[in-house]
Amino acid sequence: MAIVKDIGHIVLPVDDMEKGLAFYRDLLGFRVVSKGSAVWTAIETAGGQLTLWRTSEIPKVALGANGDRTPFEFHVEDFEAAAAILEPAGVRVHRDGANAGTIWDPFGNVLRLHDHRD
DSSP states (O other): SSSSSSSSOEEEEEEEHHHHIIIIITOOOEEEEEEOOOOOOEEEEETTEEEEOSSSSSOOOOTTTTTTOOOOOEOSHHHHHHHHGGGTTTTTTEEEESSEEEEEEETSOOOEEOOOOO
């Protein structure tokens, strides 16, 4: 018998839900999959769900000595094309070559994007 039934929530802390939805839903293209509220909203894309949680109780997702690493990695069709959309929208983008890089959401959470092109 398995102890864990399913994954409940993988949380990304946000300071403002509307701003979080503008970034994750409107800019990155996640779908809202729960009724949501001003405090929490579940979003998804192919492969899984995240929960945006408006809280100051947990730190932002930023790892490493420079705060530029993350356990959150997302696939994109073309990293350079994605960066070309994100940068004019004011998103900080750090390139690790033509196929991968790191972005920061408006709250300081670090996300990595990469494609599988050669």
